[in-house]
Amino acid sequence: xxxxxxxxxxxxxxxxxxxxxxxxxxxxxxxxxxxxxxxxxxxxxxxxxxxxxxxxxxxxxxxxxxxxxxxxxxxxxxxxxxxxxxxxxxxxxxxxxxxxxxxxxxxxxxxxxxxxxxxxxxxxxxxxxxxxxxxxxxxxxxxxxxxxxxxxxxxxxxxxxxxxxxxxxxxxxxxxxxxxxxxxxxxxxxxxxxxxxxxxxxxxxxxxxxxxxxxxxxxxxxxxxxxxxxxxxxxxxxxxxxxxxxxxxxxxxxxxxxxxxxxxxxxxxxxxxxxxxxxxxxxxxxxxxxxxxxxxxxxxxxxxxxxxxxxx
Amino acid sequence: xxxxxxxxxxxxxxxxxxxxxxxxxxxxxxxxxxxxxxxxxxxxxxxxxxxxxxxxxxxxxxxxxxxxxxxxxxxxxxxxxxxxxxxxxxxxxxxxxxxxxxxxxxxxxxxxxxxxxxxxxxxxxxxxxxxxxxxxxxxxxxxxxxxxxxxxxxxxxxxxxxxxxxxxxxxxxxxxxxxxxxxxxxxxxxxxxxxxxxxxxxxxxxxxxxxxxxxxxxxxxxxxxxxxxxxxxxxxxxxxxxxxxxxxxxxxxxxxxxxxxxxxxxxxxxxxxxxxxxxxx
Amino acid sequence: xxxxxxxxxxxxxxxxxxxxxxxxxxxxxxxxxxxxxxxxxxxxxxxxxxxxxxxxxxxxxxxxxxxxxxxxxxxxxxxxxxxxxxxxxxxxxxxxxxxxxxxxxxxxxxxxxxxxxxxxxxxxxxxxxxxxxxxxxxxxxxxxxxxxxxxxxxxxxxxxxxxxxxxxxxxxxxxxxxxxxxxxxxxxxxxxxxxxxxxxxxxxxxxxxxxxxxxxxxxxxxxxxxxxxxxxxxxxxxxxxxxxxxxxxxxxxxxxxxxxxxxxxxxxxxxxxxxxxxxxxxxxxxxxxxxxxxxxxxxxxxxxxxxxxxxxxxxxxxxxxxxxxxxxxxxxxxxxxxxxxxxxxxxxxxxxxxxxxxxx
Numbered sequence: 001x002x003x004x005x006x007x008x009x010x011x012x013x014x015x016x017x018x019x020x021x022x023x024x025x026x027x028x029x030x031x032x033x034x035x036x037x038x039x040x041x042x043x044x045x046x047x048x049x050x051x052x053x054x055x056x057x058x059x060x061x062x063x064x065x066x067x068x069x070x071x072x073x074x075x076x077x078x079x080x081x082x083x084x085x086x087x088x089x090x091x092x093x094x095x096x097x098x099x100x101x102x103x104x105x106x107x108x109x110x111x112x113x114x115x116x117x118x119x120x121x122x123x124x125x126x127x128x129x130x131x132x133x134x135x136x137x138x139x140x141x142x143x144x145x146x147x148x149x150x151x152x153x154x155x156x157x158x159x160x161x162x163x164x165x166x167x168x169x170x171x172x173x174x175x176x177x178x179x180x181x182x183x184x185x186x187x188x189x190x191x192x193x194x195x196x197x198x199x200x201x202x203x204x205x206x207x208x209x210x211x212x213x214x215x216x217x218x219x220x221x222x223x224x225x226x227x228x229x230x231x232x233x234x235x236x237x238x239x240x241x242x243x244x245x246x247x248x249x250x251x252x253x254x255x256x257x258x259x260x261x262x263x264x265x266x267x268x269x270x271x272x273x274x275x276x277x278x279x280x281x282x283x284x285x286x287x288x289x290x291x292x293x294x295x296x297x298x299x300x301x302x303x304x305x306x307x308x309x310x311x312x
Numbered sequence: 313x314x315x316x317x318x319x320x321x322x323x324x325x326x327x328x329x330x331x332x333x334x335x336x337x338x339x340x341x342x343x344x345x346x347x348x349x350x351x352x353x354x355x356x357x358x359x360x361x362x363x364x365x366x367x368x369x370x371x372x373x374x375x376x377x378x379x380x381x382x383x384x385x386x387x388x389x390x391x392x393x394x395x396x397x398x399x400x401x402x403x404x405x406x407x408x409x410x411x412x413x414x415x416x417x418x419x420x421x422x423x424x425x426x427x428x429x430x431x432x433x434x435x436x437x438x439x440x441x442x443x444x445x446x447x448x449x450x451x452x453x454x455x456x457x458x459x460x461x462x463x464x465x466x467x468x469x470x471x472x473x474x475x476x477x478x479x480x481x482x483x484x485x486x487x488x489x490x491x492x493x494x495x496x497x498x499x500x501x502x503x504x505x506x507x508x509x510x511x512x513x514x515x516x517x518x519x520x521x522x523x524x525x526x527x528x529x530x531x532x533x534x535x536x537x538x539x540x541x542x543x544x545x546x547x548x549x550x551x552x553x554x555x556x557x558x559x560x561x562x563x564x565x566x567x568x569x570x571x572x573x574x575x576x577x578x579x580x581x582x583x584x585x586x587x588x589x590x591x592x593x
Numbered sequence: 594x595x596x597x598x599x600x601x602x603x604x605x606x607x608x609x610x611x612x613x614x615x616x617x618x619x620x621x622x623x624x625x626x627x628x629x630x631x632x633x634x635x636x637x638x639x640x641x642x643x644x645x646x647x648x649x650x651x652x653x654x655x656x657x658x659x660x661x662x663x664x665x666x667x668x669x670x671x672x673x674x675x676x677x678x679x680x681x682x683x684x685x686x687x688x689x690x691x692x693x694x695x696x697x698x699x700x701x702x703x704x705x706x707x708x709x710x711x712x713x714x715x716x717x718x719x720x721x722x723x724x725x726x727x728x729x730x731x732x733x734x735x736x737x738x739x740x741x742x743x744x745x746x747x748x749x750x751x752x753x754x755x756x757x758x759x760x761x762x763x764x765x766x767x768x769x770x771x772x773x774x775x776x777x778x779x780x781x782x783x784x785x786x787x788x789x790x791x792x793x794x795x796x797x798x799x800x801x802x803x804x805x806x807x808x809x810x811x812x813x814x815x816x817x818x819x820x821x822x823x824x825x826x827x828x829x830x831x832x833x834x835x836x837x838x839x840x841x842x843x844x845x846x847x848x849x850x851x852x853x854x855x856x857x858x859x860x861x862x863x864x865x866x867x868x869x870x871x872x873x874x875x876x877x878x879x880x881x882x883x884x885x886x887x888x889x890x891x892x893x894x895x896x897x898x899x900x901x902x903x904x905x906x907x908x909x910x911x912x913x914x915x916x917x918x919x920x921x922x923x924x925x926x927x928x929x930x931x932x933x934x935x936x937x938x939x940x941x942x943x944x945x946x947x948x949x950x951x952x953x
Contacts, residue, residue: 026497030412031421033405037468038427040461045431047442106327109320120328122579127331129575130568131526133543137550138338138564147349147557149337181331189583242435245528249547263437263529270441283438294433298426485678488645491665492672493743494695507682 051280058274071281080257081265081282088261090172091247092240095179100233102180103187104225110188111195121192128185132178136249139178140165165250168258175259178246183239187232194228227300234297238290262286335572341561349557364562382552384563387545392570393456394531394541395524398463399517405464406471407513411505413472414479428469439465440533447534454536462530467520474519478512479505515581522571542567594657596621596779597747602651603803604641611637613803615651624773624780625808626794628787630826633800635783639749642781644668655746666695671740671778672749675756677732679724685711685735686720692743710738713772730761737769741776748773750782754789766792787827791815799823816941821950824872824943830903830915832872836947841865850937852909853888858939869953872943878916879936880904880924887934890914895927906933 028035055067075081106124110117127135142150143164154162165174198221206216222229244263247253253264260268262282270279341349343360371383413421443462444453452458482505490500506513528543535544542563549555549563575582595618604612611634619625629635641648644665653661660668671692679688686707693703711717714734719727727735733753740748753769754762770793773780784790790797791811798808807819818824824832839848839857846857846865857864881887890908897903902924904916914935918924944953 027412027416027418027421031409031424033468034409034413034424034428034472035420037405037464038424041427041431041434041439041465044439044442044446045434047445048438051442105323109323109327116324120324121583122576123328123332125575125579125582126335126572129522129526129571130335131528131543131571133526133528134546134564134567135334137546137560138334140550141341141557141560141564142334142337144557147352147354149354152352152354181334185331193583238433244437245543249528263435266435266437270437276441280438280441283435283441286435287438290433290435291430294430297433298429483676483678484645485674485676486680488640488643488665489672489674489678489739490680490691492643492668492670493692493739494666495691496666497664499695504680 048280048283051276052284054277056275056277056280058276067277071277072285075278075281075285080260083257084260084262084265084282087172087257087259088241091176091179091243091259091261092237094172094176095183095240095243096233096236098176099180099184099187099236100229103184103232104191104229106184106188107191107195110192124185124188126185127181128183128189130182131245132182133245133249135182136175136178136246139174139181140250143174166255168255171251171255171258175247175250178250179240179243182246183236187236190232191225191228194225198224227303230300231297234293234300238293238297241293242286242290335568338561338564341558342565344558344561346556346558361558364556364558367556367559368562368566382549382555384542384545384549384566387540387542388566390456390539390545391525391541391543391567394459394463394539395521397456397460398467398524399520401460402464402467402471402520403513403517406468406516407475407506408501410472410475411479411501413476415484425472428472431465432469436465436529437533440530444533453534454538456539459531459535459539462534463524463527466523466527466530470520470523471516474516475509475512478509482508511581511584514578515584518574518578518581522574525571594654595619596623596656597781598652598654599642600652600654602638602641602653603649604637604646605649610803612641612648615800615804617798617805617808619779619781621656621779622777624770624782624793624795626790626797626811627781627783627800628785628790628797628826629800631785634803635785635800636751638800639672639751639781639783642747643670643672643749669746670749671743671745671747673733673736673740673751673753675752677724677736677756679732679735679739681724684721684723685716685727685731688724688735689720689738689742691739692745696743706742707738710742713775714738714768729757733757733761733765737772741772741778744776744778746779748776748778748780750780752784755785769793791827799826817952818943819952821870821872821945824945828874829898830875830917832874832943833878833914834945835871835912836868837871838866838868839864850908851888851890851912851914851935855888855937855939857942861942861944864944864953868947870945870947870950872945873937874941875903875915875917876901877938877941878906878914879938880906880916880918881934881936882924882927882931883934885934885936887936890933890935892927892931892933895924897925906935908935 052071053066053068054064055070056064110121110124130138139150142148145151145161145163145166148164151162151164163170165171202220202224203216206220241261242263243261244267247259247261247264248267251259253260253268257265263286266279266282266286269275269282342364343362344358345361345363348355348358368384371381371385412418413425440462447453447458452461486508487500487504490504491497495503525541526543527541531539531541531544535541540548546563546567550560597619599618600616602612602615603610615638617625627635627638637646640646642653644660644663648661651661652659655669679685680691683691689707689710690703693706698706707720708717711720714737716731716734716738719731722731724732724735733756737750737753740750754765757765766789782790782793784793791814794811796808797811797814798805799814800806801820801822806823807814809817814823815827818827821834825834835850837848837850839846839861841847841862841864844856845859846862847854848857848871849855850871879887880892882892888908890906890912892904893907894905895902897920898917900920901917902920902922904918904924906914906916908914916935945951946953
C-alpha cells in the first residue's frame with residue numbers, strides 16, 4: 001500500500017474512533033437532567049440517613065453528635081411510635097380496602113357506555129383533580145358543627161352533635177372519607193380502562209353456556225382484572241402509608257395523637273419539638289417500608305406491562 | 313323497569329351525589345352571605361352575592377370585628393408561577409432525556425430510571441428536611457427559584473415516565489427516512505420525533521401542572537409567605553381567626569378552579585395519561 | 594473502483610455475525626437485486642449502507658468518497674421502506690419535497706420537481722392528501738417518489754412491493770424499471786421473491802451466511818449456481834438433487850440414477866470416482882409415456898401450477914424426481930399412475946461437491 005494510502009487509512013480510523021465516541025456521548029448528554037435529578041434526590045437522602053444517626057435538636061445545638069442507632073432504639077421502645085405505626089396501618093388498610101371495593105363497583109357500573117355513564121366518567125375525574133389539602137378544607141367546612149351542611153344532613157337522620165374530626169372516635173372515619181372522595185376516582189379510572197381492555201370472547205362464551213353471573217364475576221372477570229387491581233392497590237397503599245396533606249390540613253394529627261400517621265408525626269417532631277434526628281429516624285423507617293413495597297410494585301408492574309403489551 | 317335497573321339507577325345517583333355534591337356546595341357557599349350560611353336550618357333559597365369574590369380580589373376581607381388585609385391573589389399568582397415554570401423546565405429537561413431513554417439502551421439510563429422510579433414513592437419529608445437546611449444556608453428558602461427546582465422532583469419523573477412510552481412508539485424508520493432526506497439529527501428531533509409524540513408531551517405537561525398545583529408539603533416546608541401557593545395559603549386562610557365563611561369558600565373555589573377547568577377540557581388526555589402511564593409506563 | 598464499492602463489511606449482534614465480510618462493487622446506473630431467504634440479513638445490509646447503524650468493520654465508498662463513517666444525511670442516499678415510513682403529519686407533497694427542502698432549493702424548483710416526479714408515478718392528483726388518506730399503492734409510490742426526487746447517488750429499495758396487493762405488484766414490475774431508468778439511478782433492490790429479483794435486476798446478488806455467495810446476471814445464477822444452497826433457492830419446483838458417483842470406464846463416463854445407467858458427456862470424465870451431488874431442474878427432465886431407452890420410473894402425481902404441469906416421479910432405490918413441462922400438451926388430461934420413461938437433458942446438468950456444496 002502506498003504511503004498516502006496508509007496515511008489516509010490512519011486518518012480514517014482516527015475519524016471513525018472520534019465519531020464512535022461522540023455517538024456514544026449523545027444519550028448521556030440528553031439524559032443529563034435526569035442525572036441531576038437523581039443527584040438532587042440522593043444527596044439529601046444521604047444527609048437524612050446521617051441525621052437519623054445523630055442526636056440533632058435545633059433547640060440544643062451544642063448536643064449535636066453521632067449516636068448511631070440510639071434514635072431508632074428509642075423510637076421502638078416508645079409507645080407513641082407504635083401508636084403511629086398502628087394509626088398508619090389502620091388508615092392504609094381502610095382507605096385502600098374501601099377504595100378498591102368502591103372503585104371496582106363504580107367501574108362495573110360505568111362499564112356499559114351510555115350518555116349517563118359518559119357524563120359521570122367525566123364528572124368523576126373532578127375530585128381527583130382537587131388538591132388533597134384543599135379537599136380536606138372543603139370537608140372541614142362541610143362538617144363544621146355550626147353551619148356544616150353534612151352536620152345538618154346527619155342531624156336529620158337523628159344523629160345530633162356528630163363531632164366529625166374533632167372527636168377521637170370519629171376523626172379516622174372523617175379523614176378516610178375525605179381520602180375516599182379524592183382517590184376512589186383514580187381506582188375506578190384504572191379499573192375501567194382495564195375492563196374496557198378485556199377480551200369479549202370469554203364473556204360471550206359464558207353467556208352462551210348459561211354460566212351464572214357470580215361465577216363469571218369471581219372466576220373469570222376478577223382473575224383477568226387482577227393485575228390492574230394489584231397495580232391500583234399498590235399505588236394507593238404507597239400513597240396512604242405516607243399521607244400528609246389530608247390529615248395535616250384537617251387536624252394537624254389531632255385530636256391528641258389520634259391521627260398521628262408517619263409523616264405527620266415526623267413533621268411534628270421536626271417543627272414543634274425541633275428534634276431533627278428523631279424525625280429523620282421516623283422517616284427512615286417509613287422509607288424502608290415504602291422501598292420494600294415499591295420493589296414489589298415495580299416487579300409486578302413490569303410484568304403487567306408485558307402482559308398489557310401482549311394483549312393490546 | 314325491572315329491579316336491577318332501578319338498583320343501578322339508584323347506585324349511579326348516589327355515586328354522582330357523593331362525588332359532586334361537595335364541589336357543588338362549596339361553590340354555592342361562595343355566593344352566600346355569612347348570615348345565609350349560618351342560618352339554621354340551611355335553605356337552598358337565598359340571594360346570591362358577589363361580595364365574597366370582590367373582597368378576595370381586593371384583599372380587604374370582612375371579619376366579625378372589622379376588615380383584614382389578606383392577599384389571596386398573591387397565592388394564586390404564586391401557584392401559577394410555580395406550576396407553570398416547573399412544567400416548562402421539566403419539558404425542556406425531560407423531553408430530550410425521555411428520547412434518550414427510549415432510543416438508547418445504556419446502563420446508566422436503566423440505573424437512572426430505576427432511581428427516579430423508586431424514589432417517586434419515597435416519603436417527601438425525608439428529602440425535604442435536609443433540603444430545608446441546605447436551602448436556608450444558601451439562601452434559597454422562600455424563593456421561586458428554589459421551589460421550581462425542587463418541584464422537578466414531582467414533575468420531571470412524570471414527564472420522563474409518560475413521554476418515554478410515546479417516543480418508543482415513534483417508528484425509527486420514519487426518523488431514518490427524514491435523516492436520509494438530508495436533515496441533521498437535531499432537525500429530525502424537532503420536526504419529526506417531537507411532533508409525533510405530541511399527545512404524550514401534552515398529557516405529561518397537563519398532569520405535571522396539575523400535580524404541581526396540588527402540591528402542599530413542598531411549599532409548606534421550603535417556602536413561607538413570600539411564595540405560598542394556594543394549597544398552603546388556603547390553610548392559613550381557614551385558620552385565620554374570624555374570616556367570613558363565604559370568603560373562605562370563595563378562596564377554595566379560586567384554588568380549585570384552574571385544575572378543574574383544565575381537567576374538563578383535557579379529560580381525554582388525562583385519562584389516557586393516567587391509565588397508560590400507570591400501565592404502559 | 595466501482596461507483597458503489599463495499600469492502601469487507603461486517604456487523605454482529607450479540608455474538609451473532611449477521612453480515613460477515615461482505616464485498617461487492619456496483620456500477621453506476623446498475624440495478625442490483627439482493628435476494629436471500631428471510632432472516633438472512635437483507636434489512637441489516639441496507640441499514641448499514643444507509644447509515645442507520647455503524648458497521649463493525651469494512652468500507653463503503655460512493656463515487657470514490659468514503660461514507661462508512663458519515664451520518665445518514667451526508668451520504669446522498671435515497672431509500673424506500675417496506676412499510677413506506679411516510680411522515681404522517683405532512684401531505685404527500687411535503688413528504689416528497691423533504692429531500693429537496695434540506696438542500697436550499699428554491700420553492701419554485703421544489704414545486705416543479707415534486708410535481709414532475711409525482712406525474713411520472715401517477716400520484717400528482719393526491720399530492721395534497723395526508724398519508725392516512727392514501728391507498729397502499731399510492732403510499733408506496735409516494736415513498737418511491739421521495740427516494741428519487743433528490744436524484745441521489747444511490748437508491749435503496751427495501752422490498753417495496755411486499756406489502757402491496759397482487760395486482761399493483763404486477764403493475765409495478767413494469768413501472769419500476771421504467772421510472773428508475775428515467776432517473777438513471779444506481780439501485781439496490783432487496784427482495785424475498787427470487788422471480789422478482791430475476792425479473793428486475795441487471796445482476797442478482799444472493800445473500801447467504803452474511804455475504805454474497807454469488808452476484809451475477811439472472812440467467813447465470815439460474816443456469817450456473819455456484820453452490821447447492823443457491824441452486825435450491827431458485828426454481829419452482831426446487832431443483833432435483835441426487836447423490837451420485839460417476840465412473841469412467843471403457844464405455845465412457847457413466848453414473849447410476851434410479852437404478853439405471855446414464856451416460857455423461859466426455860467433458861465430465863474428471864468426475865470419475867468422485868462422490869458428488871447431481872442436480873437437474875424439473876424443466877430439464879423429459880417425460881415420455883412411450884417406452885424408450887430412458888430411465889424407467891412411475892408417474893405418481895401430476896398437478897398444473899401457474900401455466901406449467903408439474904409431475905412427481907418415483908423410481909428404483911427410492912429416487913424421486915420432479916419434472917415439468919408447459920401446459921397445452923398431450924399430458925394435460927393425464928390422471929392416475931402411469932409408467933414413464935425419463936430422459937435427462939444433460940446440457941443443463943449441475944454437479945456439486947458433497948463436502949462444501951460448491952459447483953464443480
